Amino acid sequence: MADVVLYTKxxxxxxxxxxxxxxxxxxxxxDIVASNDPEKKAEMIQKSGGRTTFPQIFxxxxxxxxxxxxxxxxxxxxxxxxxxx
Numbered sequence: 001m002a003d004v005v006l007y008t009k010x011x012x013x014x015x016x017x018x019x020x021x022x023x024x025x026x027x028x029x030x031d032i033v034a035s036n037d038p039e040k041k042a043e044m045i046q047k048s049g050g051r052t053t054f055p056q057i058f059x060x061x062x063x064x065x066x067x068x069x070x071x072x073x074x075x076x077x078x079x080x081x082x083x084x085x
Contacts, residue, residue: 001028002059002083007044009035009054014067018055021070027083060085 004022008015008031022029034040035054048056048063057064059082064070073079 002085003061004029004083005032005058006030007032007034007040007048007054007056009033012054014053015055018057018067018070021074025080025083059083 004027006015006018006022006029008019010033012035019029019031032040032044034044041052044056045052047058051066053066055066057066057070062082064073064082070079073082
């Protein structure tokens with residue numbers, strides 16, 4: 001199973017939607033609450049190429065993007081192969 005990491009913010013509906021999709025697929029993931037942790041937020045921004053919005057999602061170290069990105073990836077059939085790797 002793939003290593004999935006999300007950088008999130010409490011109360012963020014996009015974070016909730018992304019986590020819900022992953023849970024529906026039975027995927028374990030690491031949830032890093034970065035909104036109030038300057039070091040984790042800086043890490044997220046650096047790893048994502050400058051993105052500052054939540055969530056930022058990584059699968060096996062590859063930046064996927066945010067909630068809309070992971071849902072679009074799933075809709076075109078690209079998410080399951082990444083999760084199965």
